[in-house]
Amino acid sequence: MIVEGKLSARVVGVDTISPTLKRFRFAPQGGGQFPTAAPGAHILVTLRGPDRVWKNSYSLVTTPEQRDQYAIIVRRADASRGGSHFLHDVITGGEAVELSAPASLFPIASLARKHILISGGIGLTPFLSYVPVLRSRKATFELHQFCSEGEAGVFRDLLGNEDGRIHVHGSTSRPALDQILADQPLGTHVYTCGPDRLMEGVAQTARRLGFPENAIHQESFGAATGGQPFVVRLTRSRKTIEVGETQTLLEALEAAGVEAPCLCRGGACGVCLVPVVDGEPEHRDHVLSDAERAEGRIIATCVSRAKSASLVLDL
């Protein structure tokens, strides 16, 4: 399922799409081909700045067949953890970067009869790899992109010819989610990616309309918001690390030079789970079961924090 290993790559192009959006294109270092990526797959990009390292996940916007290049689209975020600023401001082309092999936690449901894709803002990116695949499979689908009025044109251009199945809704002409999801044929699946509020709205609306859980798909990486600072003690590496308000536990571990496992950085894949020896975790992931949450013996470092003033981890 998850291919291990790292890919050495080079930035071969940077395209400015809008004042805050850039497309970064990567090619394998020394030629050759990248692995085939499933539609909706993402890669972890490791960026080495002068005094720190960022690891950020981005959806591939290239189609599965395209193996000579991978591309991602990145928004220069105002409240960024620094990665998007670094990409936008420092990367100009030619730099060497390290990519993870593509992982797919947001696949197209092969048994679905109809696919409804609902995205908000830059959450559109995984669907840029879905749409060509759905088109070539002659699948029944519709895409609804919600965005600000000013960006509607940019997203229309990214999606190419609007053909009745593709709808870009600027802020002045927004249909209600009910309107989009009501009265759908059996076998309809809904996929959503974007701000939490949109994804929750989509999931709740779909549930209210009787969609079973396995017909509701959410791409959940992105906003790992901060919280109260806390202290984490590591039993194996014998370190005590402070986790700041705007930092994730994983970032604090990385900043302290701890080799912590991770992949999606959004609480979706479960690669970063580590055992909790003491303290009470505040779970924010989408991986653990209710029973595992209640037990509090394991934590997803990329999104979860502490309810107690300190945590002790077996790391």
Added chain:
Amino acid sequence: MIDQGIKSRPVYERLRIDHSGLRHLFVADTPSFSVEPLAAEAQALEVWAVAPLDSEGVSPALTDERHRSFRSVQGLIQRLTHRLKDERMGFRLYAAGREGFLWDVYGTAQQAGLGRQEVFLTHHGSTRRRVMCVHCRTFNEGVTTTIAQCEGCGAQLFVRDHFSRRLSAYMGVKVDAELPGDVPPAEQAYQ
């Protein structure tokens, strides 16, 4: 009965209304299944059941508008196929009956786009098996013994617990393939 430890043999649970659904239809291959507990969980439950002619006057009359009775299993499945074409998301299907019926219903539902989380099955009535001969692909209905002669090719078939949800049948394989004529005695296993 011999437990052959084959996992494909379905395990059924008591039917419960899945309240994440908005519309509920229950189908049965017999009027003898007691649907009241299920109906008590969902006011709007529709009930379709097969009630052959000879059960008239024997089984309780199904009269109100939410109940519908059919003369045959084929009739019910045909009607179901038609109905599912017009159904929308939010629909849940429940079935009770013999195993062959259950998986015919499941196949019909799947054809219409319903998924695993939208169809619920429970076994009721005879445990006689539908057995597919892997040699000539004949479906042998109502098999009651551990070894049965294929109606198609005459082979002595061992009835494996290997169940195909797609074919809605158990697998029958020649029991004396290695030593022709060496057929162990059949046991009455499925009533």
